[in-house]
Amino acid sequence: MHDSNPFETFCAAVCAQVRFRPDRAAIQAELLDHLQDHVGALKERGLPVLDARAEAVAAMGDPVELGKSLDQLHSPLAGWLLAVLKWTSQLAAAAAIYFLILFLGRDLPDLLDPAYPITSRGVLYYQRGMEETENTVLLQPTATARTEDYTLSIPYAVLNTWEDGQRTLSYLLKVTHWNPWYRDPEIDAWISAQDDLGNVYVDGGSSAESGRLADTCRSWGNPLTDYPFISYYDMQVTGLDPGAAQVILTLQPFGVRECTLTLSLEGGEPS
Amino acid sequence: MSRPNIYFNRRRRFLRDSLILLFSLLLLYICLDFPIPTAGLARRATERRAFFGPSQVLCTLEEPIAYERSYAVRWRDWYGVVSIRRSGLFWDAGGVEVVENDPAQALIPMTDQVILRYEEPILVFSNDPNIVRVALEFPAAPEGEPPRLISAVAWSDNGCFVLDIPELPTDTAWTYSRDFRLSGYDASVNRIWFTENPDSWVEQFGVEFA
Numbered sequence: 001m002h003d004s005n006p007f008e009t010f011c012a013a014v015c016a017q018v019r020f021r022p023d024r025a026a027i028q029a030e031l032l033d034h035l036q037d038h039v040g041a042l043k044e045r046g047l048p049v050l051d052a053r054a055e056a057v058a059a060m061g062d063p064v065e066l067g068k069s070l071d072q073l074h075s076p077l078a079g080w081l082l083a084v085l086k087w088t089s090q091l092a093a094a095a096a097i098y099f100l101i102l103f104l105g106r107d108l109p110d111l112l113d114p115a116y117p118i119t120s121r122g123v124l125y126y127q128r129g130m131e132e133t134e135n136t137v138l139l140q141p142t143a144t145a146r147t148e149d150y151t152l153s154i155p156y157a158v159l160n161t162w163e164d165g166q167r168t169l170s171y172l173l174k175v176t177h178w179n180p181w182y183r184d185p186e187i188d189a190w191i192s193a194q195d196d197l198g199n200v201y202v203d204g205g206s207s208a209e210s211g212r213l214a215d216t217c218r219s220w221g222n223p224l225t226d227y228p229f230i231s232y233y234d235m236q237v238t239g240l241d242p243g244a245a246q247v248i249l250t251l252q253p254f255g256v257r258e259c260t261l262t263l264s265l266e267g268g269e270p271s
Numbered sequence: 272m273s274r275p276n277i278y279f280n281r282r283r284r285f286l287r288d289s290l291i292l293l294f295s296l297l298l299l300y301i302c303l304d305f306p307i308p309t310a311g312l313a314r315r316a317t318e319r320r321a322f323f324g325p326s327q328v329l330c331t332l333e334e335p336i337a338y339e340r341s342y343a344v345r346w347r348d349w350y351g352v353v354s355i356r357r358s359g360l361f362w363d364a365g366g367v368e369v370v371e372n373d374p375a376q377a378l379i380p381m382t383d384q385v386i387l388r389y390e391e392p393i394l395v396f397s398n399d400p401n402i403v404r405v406a407l408e409f410p411a412a413p414e415g416e417p418p419r420l421i422s423a424v425a426w427s428d429n430g431c432f433v434l435d436i437p438e439l440p441t442d443t444a445w446t447y448s449r450d451f452r453l454s455g456y457d458a459s460v461n462r463i464w465f466t467e468n469p470d471s472w473v474e475q476f477g478v479e480f481a
Contacts, residue, residue: 026280074281082285089288092295099302149319180305181316181364190322228305253322254349254369 006057007035017067020079027070035060136160139171145259147251150185151176152261159240159265167240169193169247171263173221173233180228190253193219193237195244201237219249240265306361313355313362314342321367323351329431332392338365343381343394343431348372350379350396374398377455377464378405380448393423395453397430401463402455405432409450410476418476450475 011031015024035056042052060066139157146152157171175187193201201219221235237247245266251258300306307313318324326344333340338354339362345351350372354365370381381394395405404426412418423434450471455464473479 078281082281082288085285085288085292089292089295092292092299096295096298096302099299103302147322179316179319181307181312182319185320186322186367254347256322258322 006053007032010035010057010060010063013063014067014070017064018071018074020071020074020076022083023074023079027074031060139169139263139265142261142263145251145261147258149177149179149182150187152187152251152259154261154263157263165242166238167242167244167265169237169240169263169265171235172224173235175231175233177229177231183228184223184226184231186253187231187251188221188223188233188235190251191219191221191235192250192252194248194250195241196246197241197244199241199244201239303359303361306358307363308361310340310355310362313364314353317353317355317364317367320364323349323353323367323369326351326353329396329429330427330433332394332433343396343433345372345396350381352381352394370396372396372398377402378453378466380407380451380453382448393434393436395425395432395434397427397432397455399455399464400430401457402430403428403458404456404460405434406454406456407434408452408454410472412476447471 011028014031015028018024018027035053038056038059039049039052042055043049047055137159139159141156142154144151144153153174153176154171155174157169160168160170162168173187173191175185177183177185189203192203195201199217201217203218203220217239219235219237221233224232224234226232237249240247245264247263247265249261249263251260307316314328315325318326324344324346326342326346329343329345331340331342332352339357341352341354343350344353348371349369351367351369353367356363356365368382370379372379377397377399379396379398381396393407395407397405404424406422406424408420408422410418411421421436423436425432425434427433450469451466452468452472453466454462457463468479
């Protein structure tokens with residue numbers, strides 16, 4: 001006598017052996033696909049439907065044995081771990097999308113329309129509200145200097161000679177760093193300058209060798225802006241000796257010389 | 272019977288969900304501006320940014336003013352306070368304040384100028400391992416009242432003294448470390464080191480405190 005619904009009976013017997021219940025529906029669907037494919041093939045060979053069904057079920061073997069082997073493949077531990085992974089990934093994806101929207105809303109306008117292009121030398125004038133004049137000379141960029149965590153370079157430097165003969169060196173200090181946690185280092189407080197005549201310029205207005213006014217002979221600056229891997233500083237050396245042809249900038253925190261950058265004050269081009 | 276497709280579905284689901292998780296976490300990390308997962312890493316990052324350290328932590332201050340945590344540290348000839356900020360579940364780098372050690376002085380106050388109205392504790396470092404108790408005194412003059420001596424005491428066995436300033440007159444805004452009178456005591460509470468009464472006590476307050 002034929003079972004009224006041999007597929008359901010077979011699938012129920014197989015699935016009863018699978019301990020991880022959430023997978024039972026998928027296993028049943030897959031088994032039904034197999035069985036129906038097989039029935040289709042048998043019907044094409046002329047077997048009656050009922051016989052074809054019984055034949056297809058019989059070809060699958062012992063449902064209990066099949067169920068046990070499927071249970072091995074669908075262990076509850078791995079199943080629940082997969083479920084947790086799925087929920088976690090969905091939660092993380094939702095959070096990432098939420099913060100991405102916030103991030104774009106907050107930072108995209110600045111990225112699309114910055115107040116002033118930071119890589120332009122004009123930022124040096126912009127910072128001080130001054131204009132380029134015929135007495136402004138654009139200096140050659142320096143080579144890079146490295147510390148353990150940072151690489152320093154000067155993409156733009158300009159030398160201004162004022163009406164009273166005073167000279168001011170303004171430069172954009174670019175600091176690259178591989179670790180975003182190290183952004184915006186306190187470099188601006190530790191850079192001193194020395195010209196080829198022996199004058200030393202430090203922050204806080206220390207004196208120069210030639211006895212010129214201490215408060216006008218300074219090496220100082222401020223952080224300009226920072227990104228995860230690049231920080232920029234607006235730096236200057238004021239009260240430069242008119243006879244100086246070269247300036248050596250030294251990063252020397254806590255008395256330890258980290259690196260130096262040499263900037264020639266000659267050979268620049270008028271801006 | 273060959274392996275059913277569902278076995279491969281599991282592998283595919285595992286790979287797919289793992290990739291989604293990794294990508295989402297990476298995106299989150301970038302959108303949250305590269306947060307620092309632990310306080311120790313934040314302290315180290317703060318020191319690296321200041322070209323300071325690696326330092327030895329002497330003591331920890333929880334929730335000081337403007338920061339969520341500060342570490343009193345020592346590095347070479349410097350004492351310092353490394354402060355870090357909370358950033359949600361994570362940490363962010365903060366700032367470093369330093370004072371140069373003077374081995375000739377048994378006690379080194381951390382700052383030159385103390386903003387008292389913030390009720391921030393005053394840190395004092397000891398170069399003498401025998402000092403386990405520190406007393407700090409300075410004068411304060413409330414409006415319309417005679418000046419009085421404010422004092423604070425702290426105990427420590429690691430050379431780092433955190434002095435909370437009690438009962439300040441409301442109009443006392445700040446004081447300088449040059450106005451401090453510092454005393455160091457050993458375990459038997461014998462005063463083994465002290466500073467003289469600062470000249471400013473008489474010059475500024477017109478009173479000779481005992």
